[in-house]
Amino acid sequence: MTRIMTRLMHRSLLLLALVLPLGAGAARANEPRPPSVTVATASRGEVRDLVIVTGSFVAREEVLISPEVEGLSIVEILVEEGDQVAAGQVLARLNRAMLDVQLAQNAAQIARAEASIAQSNASIAEATANKSLTDQQLQRTRQLQTTGVASNDQLDQRLSASRAANARLDAAHHALRLGEADLTLARAQREDIALRIARSEIRTPVGGVVSRRTARVGAVAAAVGDPLFRIISEGAVELEGDIAETTLAKLKPGQKAAIDAAGWDRQLAGSVRLVAPEVNRANRLGRVRIALDGTDRPPLGSFGRGLVEVARSEGVLVPLSAVMFAQGAVSVQVVKDGLVETRTVVPGLRADNRIEIRQGLQAGEQVVAVSGSFVRNGDRVTPIALAAR
Structure with a gap:
């Protein structure tokens, strides 16, 4: 009888040991899954701060040539628009x-x-x-x-x-x-x-390119009215554009620029030559001129866009959307082992929807791709990697 009771107790304990783990696993299976958040991996790379200048191509210095003697008719025209001329060259002759x-x-x-x-x-x-x-x-x-x-x-x-x-x-x-x-x-x-x-021989005082000719054979020359010729002094052409006053302070003479000109299949090299010392009070825009390098000359008045590099840096980069700016503090939400950590960082350059993090974040760490996505410090989440672009 005693042996039978002992065997029954051993069987009961064995069944209890088998049932308890099954119950715990079922309980864990019923627990809710942490919310999913999209994360981006911080990586090292180069970022450039570019300022876009859009406008039209103009002559750096346009010389207007009108007759210095009146009452004489034009009998000969020696140049056409687009011709290269030297200083002192005869452009037209009057009846003498x-x-x-x-x-x-x-x-x-x-x-x-x-x-x-x-x-x-x-x-x-x-x-x-x-x-x-x-x-x-x-x-x-x-x-x-x-x-x-x-x-x-x-x-x-x-x-x-x-x-x-x-x-x-x-x-x-x-x-x-x-x-x-x-x-x-x-x-x-x-x-x-x-x-x-x-x-009576109309000469150009400077060398350059004839951009416009209004002189006509038989017309009586007059010192007033439209000039007979317009000369692009030394053939120098620039891109002139207006940019916002908040961006104007970033530009300095000598900064390199890559220029896209309408109708050109390649970029033109240039550099900032002039940053206007004043801003238009009506539209809060400032004038900038970018000089072209080399001998390429897009037509005057045509559209152009210049990309001016004002700064360059190499460091840890994350999407701009991952950074929170609040009350003078800058922070990111780092995801590590499924837990969210709000961390203060020091930002750097911003470009192409990316931002440089100079302190507070290491390459390889994951951050919430969209800051403030209903997660807080200490929350448990399920990270989903941001699709590569």
Whole structure:
């Protein structure tokens, strides 16, 4: 009887030992699964901070060329739009026939003035001789009058003749000065005519490329109105664009840029040349100019986009959406062994929807891909890796 009772107790304990583990496993199977969250793996890489400048291509310095002499018609045009020109090159010629006539008339005026001067010099020589003779006669008459040989009438005649000789000499000198003045005027007029003749050839003061020509053969040149030619000085073309004032401070002259031009199948190299010192008060935009390197010249006025690299760094990168910015603090939610840890970090550069983490996170750690996804510090989650892009 005792043996039978002992066997029954052993069987009961064995059945209990088998039932208890099955019950615990069923209980764990009924426990709810932690919520799933998408995580991204922090990785090391390079990030560049790029500023986009969009605008149009313009000439760095556009020289406007208009005629410097008016009233003459255009008889010849020597360049076309797109031509390369050198400083001093003739672009067009004006009709100078009227100026040639004026030059011939001026030559006659100069010859006349020179002849008048020669005649005045001869008159001065004659008047000087006459004056010397009358002065001598007057002196002898005065000596004779003291001895009673010459009368007062003779003295008056000699005195009158001396005064007339002095007047003729003064008149000759005045005629000489008048002739010299006429000669000076005629020579000045000659210089003016020569200058107008020189300006009948319209020249460019700088070398470059002809961007526009409005000159037409037969048209009368005028200094007012549209210029006859527009020259891109030295052929230098730039991309001009406006950017927000918050971004303007990042740009500095000399920064390298990659430029996409409308119609071009390759990027053009350039660098920031000018950052405007003021911002438009109406739209809060600042002006930037990017100079092109090399000899490539997109058409003026065409659209362009420049990518200016303002900073570059290499470090730990995570998606920008994984970072929380709240009350001056920056943090990420790190997932380790299924537990969420909110960790404060130090951010760096941002670009292409990625952000550099300079402190607080190591490469290889997983972070919640979308910060603030209804998980908090200490929550247990089921991580799901973010699909690679």
